Amino acid sequence: MKSSKSKVLHDLAGLRLIEWVRTCALEAGCERIICVVGDANQDVRDAAEALSMEIAVQEPQQGTGHAVDCAKDAVGDFEGDIAVLFADTPLITTQTLNSVFEALTEADVAVLGFEANVPGAYGRLIERDGTLEKIVEAKEASAEELAVTLCNSGVLASQSGRLFKALEQVTNENSKGEYYLTDVIEIMRKDGGCARVVRGHEDEMLGVNSxxxxxxxxxxxxxxxxxxxxxxxxxxxxxxxxxxxxxxxxxxxxxxxxxxxxxxxxxxxxxxxxxxxxxxxxxxxxxxxxxxxxxxxxxxxxxxxxxxxxxxxxxxxxxxxxxxxxxxxxxxxxxxxxxxxxxxxxxxxxxxxxxxxxxxxxxxxxxxxxxxxxxxxxxxxxxxxxxxxxxxxxxxxxxxxxIARVDQVNKLGWAARFREAMSKRKAKS
Structure with missing residues (x-):
């Protein structure tokens, strides 16, 4: 952003990016909101606390899976459903987020996807027989997988216990050396779980990085x-x-x-x-x-x-x-x-x-x-x-x-005398 303030504190149509996501979560009925921040983002932490969010610190930053796992202590003994949202993706609607939660009635994990006009570097959602088989990062996708246009928004929801149990099995054995949140899909499926894709509109998924x-x-x-x-x-x-x-x-x-x-x-x-x-x-x-x-x-x-x-x-x-x-x-x-x-x-x-x-x-x-x-x-x-x-x-x-003004007084001949005197003064200058 080339800015003195963190990205998610920039304004979009009168509301900061972090507030867009918070509003969406609240309107969807979320009881608690935990903001995961790094040590360098004190301004984000201050803003989140002012918005009554709970704080979890991710230090160092080792990927999205690691970020969610850093919130585990803050989540505590909560056993309900959890959605993972991104503060730089402001346009996801409450209706769409509700659809992700609703998908958990028939799935162990639900992922928000969209059909991309230009898939580019987005992770690909690989479906089979109506269920989500896996999420493949673009850098690690085969040519066949890269041809898939159903892409990952990053938004994911699951029951708390299932999510953190799967995160315990995530490794960083990939090209970036990071812990990918997306790996929980295959892990849950191997444990007999069901994963589904909820489709949203591409315009909702616009991420802000510049x-x-x-x-x-x-x-x-x-x-x-x-x-x-x-x-x-x-x-x-x-x-x-x-x-x-x-x-x-x-x-x-x-x-x-x-x-x-x-x-x-x-x-x-x-x-x-x-x-x-x-x-x-x-x-x-x-x-x-x-x-x-x-x-x-x-x-x-x-x-x-x-x-x-x-x-x-x-x-x-x-x-x-x-x-x-x-x-x-x-x-x-x-x-x-x-x-x-x-x-x-x-x-x-x-x-x-x-x-x-x-x-x-x-x-x-x-x-x-x-x-x-x-x-x-x-x-x-x-x-x-x-x-x-x-x-x-x-x-x-x-x-x-x-009536609150001074009575008018007309001084006859004053203007002519003024012009004559000023003209003589100007001629001498």
């Missing part, structure tokens, strides 16, 4: 999300330019314009429209609401039904009521805005005093004049008005007009 792989995994994820959105009744004006996060929720009949980016924590409700070139993160967009173009919604934003956030408007930690509008060139931060209010162009909620954030409250049916500065904490009562260019530092009662 920045290019990370980009490819993200591209695959984005394609799947776009297709799902279209199938669910969402209009994407130009699908290839819309980017989703791992948890983006868009309801049917929403319309998404070109070049829209969704960060984590976004819900777009039915009938809402997101126009082109918007960035949205940690926000809820209500039914029938309209956003953009060129708008930014930051975390804590909650737009009510039929509200309107126009071009070059930034909203942060603000609740906007039904039908309220901020049409252009406005910043709304740490505010609550009632229903049916109009926020004029150039309005700013001045929410930060250099030390603390403060709240602005705007009632129902309020009209905020163009270029108003609302110095929080401040409240504008229902039906209130602020004059254009006002700097509002005091609460405005309901149905009142706030």
């Amino acid at each position: 920045r290019a792989d990370l980009a490819a995994a993200n591209a695959s994820f984005q394609t799947n999300m776009r297709n799902m959105a279209l199938e669910d009744g969402v209009t994407l004006r130009h699908p290839e330019t819309v980017y989703f996060s791992y948890d983006t929720v868009i309801e049917r009949d929403a319309v998404i314009g070109e070049n829209v980016v969704f960060g984590p924590g976004v819900i777009v409700k039915s009938g809402a429209t997101i126009h082109a070139f918007c960035h949205i993160e940690g926000a809820t967009v209500g039914e029938g609401a309209s956003v953009g173009p060129f708008a930014r919604l930051r975390p804590g934003t909650d737009l009510g039904p039929d509200s309107f956030i126009g071009n070059f408007v930034e909203v942060k930690n603000t609740k906007v009521g039904r039908g309220s509008k901020a049409s252009h060139l406005t910043y709304l931060g740490d505010a609550v805005i009632g229903a049916g209010s109009n926020i004029g162009a150039g309005t700013v909620t001045c929410n930060y005093d250099g030390f603390f954030k403060h709240k602005t409250t705007i009632g129902d049916g309020v009209f905020i004049g163009t270029h108003t500065s609302l110095v929080a904490p401040v409240t504008i009562g229902d039906g209130g008005f602020t004059a254009t260019g006002a700097v509002v530092t005091k609460n405005v009662p309901a149905d009142a007009l706030a």
